[in-house]
Amino acid sequence: MDRERDDAPRELPRFALGPVAALAAVFAAVLTVLSGRYGYHRDELYFLEAGDHPAWGYVDQPPLTPLIARAATEVFGDSAAGLRVPATLAFLAVVVVVALVARELGGDRRTQVLAAGLAGVSAQPLAVGHLVSTACFDLLAWLVICWLTLRLLRTGDGRWWPAIGLCVGVGLLNKYLVALLVLALLAAVLAVGPRRVLRSPWLFAGAAVALLVAAPNLWWQADHDWPQLTVAEGIGTDDGTENRLLFVPQQLIYLSPLFVPVWVAGWLRLWRDPALRWARATAVAYPLLCVLVLALGGKGYYVVPLLLVLLVAGCEPAVGWTRRHGRAWPVVAVVVTVAINAAVTLPVLPQSALTVPLALNKEQGEQIGWPELADAAEEGWSAIPVRSRPRAVVFTSNYGEAGALDRYGPARGLPRPYSGHMSYADWGPPPDSMDGPVLVVRQEDAGGTRRYFTDCRQVARVDNGHEVENEEQDAPVLLCSGTTKPWSRLWPSLRHYY
Structure with missing residues (x-):
């Protein structure tokens, strides 16, 4: 009842x-x-x-x-x-x-x-x-x-x-x-x-x-x-x-x-x-x-x-x-x-x-170091010959890095970034005509990304200047000669959700 x-x-x-x-x-x-x-x-x-x-x-x-x-x-x-x-x-x-x-x-x-x-x-x-x-x-x-x-x-x-x-x-x-x-x-x-x-x-x-x-x-x-x-x-x-x-x-x-x-x-x-x-x-x-x-x-x-x-x-x-x-x-x-x-x-x-607060709330650290990441990308971009830049691509492993380069990159002479992460994948890929060098910004543990590009070498490293251990601290910036396939064929493999 x-x-x-x-x-x-x-x-x-x-x-x-x-x-x-x-x-x-x-x-x-x-x-x-x-x-x-x-x-x-x-x-x-x-x-x-x-x-x-x-x-x-x-x-x-x-x-x-x-x-x-x-x-x-x-x-x-x-x-x-x-x-x-x-x-x-x-x-x-x-x-x-x-x-x-x-x-x-x-x-x-x-x-x-x-x-x-x-x-x-x-x-x-x-x-x-x-x-x-x-x-x-x-x-x-x-x-x-x-x-x-x-x-x-x-x-x-x-x-x-x-x-x-x-x-x-x-x-x-x-x-x-x-x-x-x-x-x-x-x-x-x-x-x-x-x-x-x-x-x-x-x-x-x-x-x-x-x-x-x-x-x-x-x-x-x-x-x-x-x-x-x-x-x-x-x-x-x-x-x-x-x-x-x-x-x-x-x-x-x-x-x-x-x-x-x-x-x-x-x-x-x-x-x-x-x-x-x-x-x-x-x-x-x-x-x-x-x-x-x-x-x-x-x-x-x-x-x-x-x-x-x-x-x-x-x-x-x-x-x-x-x-x-x-x-x-x-x-x-x-x-x-x-x-x-x-x-x-x-x-x-x-x-x-922030060392102690980060143990309880890692989101504190995710507000630090984005301009410095753009500085590292700028350093890597400068290693690309000027004649090759119109066909070059900046690619990131996650939406945070891409968002940072969208925000801070233009002031540093960087082109629009691309990423296969979340909805960034829907806003790409680069045209297949952009078959020149690829500047890859990736997290330290994002090793799988590298297999999609050829002849990669590290040209810079991210340092937020405060020794804050967030996801991008010490992230490598790689300069690769190109991709293993055209972007249109490679893009489905680069898309990821987490």
């Missing part, structure tokens, strides 16, 4: 607009000041080039993030700081939505501000919030869906389904992972209720809205034989075992080890508190989502949005604890968390001091 109760509150506490807005302003100032301190991330360089090749889809992603990257540079300037304005705005929206989730769970103004603050200084939101990435906008989409779902469950008003469907559709235009959240939430509601929301005819309207919004990209993927599935399969094959082994430890650090008691208390509150019986599905959805991600070999950060919901739910017990035991230890925990998470996720340290 479906024993659902209608005791969910209809009235909510006032929203702490002023304090939350002030908190968001502080975060905005910090992120803006730091936004140009290092340089572009490899993915940002790729998004910039993808945005210059607008399409309804790309082999490894839907179109939203590249289009946002293109719009950002048009509106805010063609720089790393200008590009990252939408990421900052998305981060601020995350802070506000977290406060709205706290309000939805009955949190007063103090609890709302605490929830927004803890979420804002958590590691994963900071890590993705200061860079333009699919994960940045994915985090926002998931949290908005969770907030609207809580509102649906609390009120029982099926008219929230179309709004949820709209957010799901937009999320699908950014990253398909949002489908895992939908599955987990639906299964959780079916398991523990309130099931009446699943009987609403508005559910079908919401599903139709989601499909309508996502349809152009889904059509593109179908028309191109679903390359996204090939990419996902490759990630699971290459990284699945490591992702599964690291999954549980990552759950402990993705917000902060010192916040673990808070989100554990939040899970217990959602599961046990009779006043939140209507929201119990969110407690069930978290372990369900963990099982889905583990089964697929996905990355641990995929479940962070639901982890944030648990953190929010734990803020009210945390406020009660501080009233009984004092604020000293909680304040120390927050201060330590801010110091550690800022050093690990934000560009606050000198580039030469």
Whole structure:
């Protein structure tokens, strides 16, 4: 029998607009000041080039993030700081939505501000919030869906389904992972209720809205034989075992080890508190989502949005604890968390001091050394006789290197780069008439690339100048006399997805 109760509150506490807005302003100032301190991330360089090749889809992603990257540079300037304005705005929206989730769970103004603050200084939101990435906008989409779902469950008003469907559709235009959240939430509601929301005819309207919004990209993927599935399969094959082994430890650090008691208390509150019986599905959805991600070999950060919901739910017990035991230890925990998470996720340290942060967050290092890579390519290009350059090609092993040469190469007299990686493969190959020398920029471990070219010799090596051990540090630059086959015949072999 479906024993659902209608005791969910209809009235909510006032929203702490002023304090939350002030908190968001502080975060905005910090992120803006730091936004140009290092340089572009490899993915940002790729998004910039993808945005210059607008399409309804790309082999490894839907179109939203590249289009946002293109719009950002048009509106805010063609720089790393200008590009990252939408990421900052998305981060601020995350802070506000977290406060709205706290309000939805009955949190007063103090609890709302605490929830927004803890979420804002958590590691994963900071890590993705200061860079333009699919994960940045994915985090926002998931949290908005969770907030609207809580509102649906609390009120029982099926008219929230179309709004949820709209957010799901937009999320699908950014990253398909949002489908895992939908599955987990639906299964959780079916398991523990309130099931009446699943009987609403508005559910079908919401599903139709989601499909309508996502349809152009889904059509593109179908028309191109679903390359996204090939990419996902490759990630699971290459990284699945490591992702599964690291999954549980990552759950402990993705917000902060010192916040673990808070989100554990939040899970217990959602599961046990009779006043939140209507929201119990969110407690069930978290372990369900963990099982889905583990089964697929996905990355641990995929479940962070639901982890944030648990953190929010734990803020009210945390406020009660501080009233009984004092604020000293909680304040120390927050201060330590801010110091550690800022050093690990934000560009606050000198580039030469990133050895320790890189052990926890390698993405820090992926923002360093791209102009120096272009310098190395320029050095290699200078070894090509001037008369041979019109027929010469610059080829890179991955989209980060190609994106860097697209960005920094023209100022150094370099031609357009080519690559077989991800969607760069769709923007090539070079004409067969370009049968002269080939300048190959490749990662240190990308040895397989060399077999496609003849008479290769090393003419330069990448050095970022800070001894940062990222993927391109010490990458060789090779000068080859030509290719083993014409480019048109060679290109299918050069295409790769991971």
